[in-house]
Amino acid sequence: MVQLPTFEHTPMEGVETAYKTVYDKFHTHTTKPIEWRLKQLRKLYWGMRDNMDLINAACLKDLGKPVHETYLSEVGWCMNDIIFVCKNLAKWVKDESAPDIDLLNKIVSPTIRKDPMGVVLIIGAYNFPFQLSIGPLIGAIAAGCTVVLKPSENAPAAGAVIEKIFKESLDPSAYQCVQGGVPETTSLLNNKWDLIFYTGNAAVGTIIAKKAAETLTPIVLELGGRNPAIITKNANVRLAARRLYWAKVHNAGQVCVSQNYILIDKEKLAEFLQELKNTIAEFYPDGVKNSKDYARIVNNRQWQRLKKMLDESKGKILLGGTMDEADRFLEPTVVQVDDPTDSLLVDESFGPLIPIYPVNDLDEAIRLANKVSDTSLGIYPFGNKKETARVLNETRSGGASINDGFFHASIPTLAFGGVGQSGTGSYRGKASFDAFTHRRSFTKTPGWMESLLAIRYPPYTGKTKQFRQMNEQKPTFDRDGNVYFTSRLKAWLFGTNTLVVVLLAVGIQQYMQRRSKL
CATH class of the missing domain: 3.40.309.10 (Aldehyde Dehydrogenase; Chain A, domain 2)
Known part of the structure; x- marks a missing residue:
């Protein structure tokens, strides 16, 4: 029989300390390098694997959960997700060239950068105390965020094991675990977060959404459903x-x-x-x-x-x-x-x-x-x-x-989330990285473009017509919403049928060449 760690509420002063610790850490920018993130994820993997017996015992004590179900929907789920994220993170964090940019704007290299949202609060649920706490945490670490995690007080044995894994496996200056119920959660919500991620019922979700709205804090809500x-x-x-x-x-x-x-x-x-x-x-x-x-x-x-x-x-x-x-x-x-x-x-x-x-x-x-x-x-x-x-x-x-x-919800790499009353936002796999990432658009304007940019500067006399000629795109449809015939013909010639047209043209050309030799 394994000895489970003791569950203890975090002192109220410890709640504020936890927030200040991860806040200060994020602003050192040391969580941003990809190798730093990967190291934390790898250590989290082994933290779960090495404590598997404790995880099984905690789920059995809190929920009477069979070991098979604990592996199926808690341990194996999270560890596989960590492996998946580690394999793909280098690809996900790369800058992206903005799509569908016209030739003129390509000069300024429109790019999308993947920045961490910042300092985040994750509030877990009791029914899957590891999956619904560690799962979002994986995405937050991958994105380069710092985190305070508040596991559900209704699964205290699991919460104590999660805290043990935090202390033994993760950087304590970046990742803190706060234990408690309503008072501790309320104290956490009184701080300014860059993102709040909550899993639970709609009633509490509404309270969290209202509190987040006071400081314009973005939220991800994973709520229940009358399915x-x-x-x-x-x-x-x-x-x-x-x-x-x-x-x-x-x-x-x-x-x-x-x-x-x-x-x-x-x-x-x-x-x-x-x-x-x-x-x-x-x-x-x-x-x-x-x-x-x-x-x-x-x-x-x-x-x-x-x-x-x-x-x-x-x-x-x-x-x-x-x-x-x-x-x-x-x-x-x-x-x-x-x-x-x-x-x-x-x-x-x-x-x-x-x-x-x-x-x-x-x-x-x-x-x-x-x-x-x-x-x-x-x-x-x-x-x-x-x-x-x-x-x-x-x-x-x-x-x-x-x-x-609910087979769709059992695939760790498939985006999962609600809509309307069942929640907002999604996570798991790459969606977890995206949930905790800000897609930051930027451009780089070279100095030699100044003569081209003069059209945007006052005085504007004579510049409006010139700018419209340069900028305005022509519609391919009439006032009734119908596409012009010429546009449909162009789409047919240069769209999905381009290959057919090219092959037909080559065939005609070859036929004519053979005829000329006769």
């Missing part, structure tokens, strides 16, 4: 049952991208329920409660919240429903609801509750999905190609997985 799954009449019901049930048993449903409810064609309901029973028997042959492969609810407050949601629902429990508060156990519970305003549909459960709402057809499913959760974090359509394409085209969400439960 719909849609099962059409042409769906593979067996796959839908297995994949959506897994999405609700992974981490005991404490996953912001798992489906919040299922909209299913009435014709498929009975078959789907039978396939769910088959899935449960396969996944947990000795029962869910007796399995070591099923996590627990993080604390009693969250357990009571989920129980209250279930008690207040007017739906009918079809499968599951067993509870044990002392063990923080809540069995995955399938509930049929017939009211679109039922609390299980309109509120995010963030737990192993599986409400099912039967619909008449795909039209009704799409209409309800847009009404209940207009900008969800994810959407999960099961059906044929035409049906799933309709769902993607006629709904909005941060991401989507077709014929699966």
Whole structure:
């Protein structure tokens, strides 16, 4: 049995010290060289690898999380992302030539430089305490930022291990870990940051957004979502049952991208329920409660919240429903609801509750999905190609997985983020580097251009016409928005058909040459 470090709140004076430390460090500019960043990332990798047993123990203590799930969505996820970033960082940090610049402006070498945003605050979440804290940190280090990380106080064992990794692996003048709850977080937010990155619920996200607005601080918000799954009449019901049930048993449903409810064609309901029973028997042959492969609810407050949601629902429990508060156990519970305003549909459960709402057809499913959760974090359509394409085209969400439960969110190098009520901004892989990077445009004007630039200086007499002739581009369309025929012809000749035209011209030329020799 490994000995976990003790979780202790950071003293309030220590909160201010942490901010001042990373603020001063950033302004020394020593975090900007790429080799310095890479060294920190490499040390972070080994800090996680060398503390893997502690990470497993912390996730087990905080969430009852199986070791397999901890590796799948915490340790392996973060370590692979570090490797990916290290392999690509030299390419990402290079200056970029600005695209689509006209010939005259090319003289001043329009360029995009990648600068770090600066001093950033990262606030993690409890459900994936390492992934959702270390994941953003990887991007911040890669971008050259300095960081104060505030792990979730609801996963204290994980927070203590994160602090240990910080102290042992990272430069303490650039990266600080602050432990605590509302008072410590409030104290942190009273400082001026260059970026705030928050993962959690929309209520706290709103508070953070308001606070950031006071100092015009940019934010990345990764929030939850009332995510719909849609099962059409042409769906593979067996796959839908297995994949959506897994999405609700992974981490005991404490996953912001798992489906919040299922909209299913009435014709498929009975078959789907039978396939769910088959899935449960396969996944947990000795029962869910007796399995070591099923996590627990993080604390009693969250357990009571989920129980209250279930008690207040007017739906009918079809499968599951067993509870044990002392063990923080809540069995995955399938509930049929017939009211679109039922609390299980309109509120995010963030737990192993599986409400099912039967619909008449795909039209009704799409209409309800847009009404209940207009900008969800994810959407999960099961059906044929035409049906799933309709769902993607006629709904909005941060991401989507077709014929699966949140597969898109399990790929560390695929940009992940919400839209509208489910968040703003994205990260992971290169998107993490971009999230903490300012794309700084600049030009270099040579001295010999001064005679050309005289057109912009007063007096302006006679210069306007000349400047318009030099600068003004001609439209390729008329007042009705139709493209001129000559423009379409030009596009055809010099666009995608250029190769065909060239080959045709060469062929004609060769033919004429042969004819002339006869």
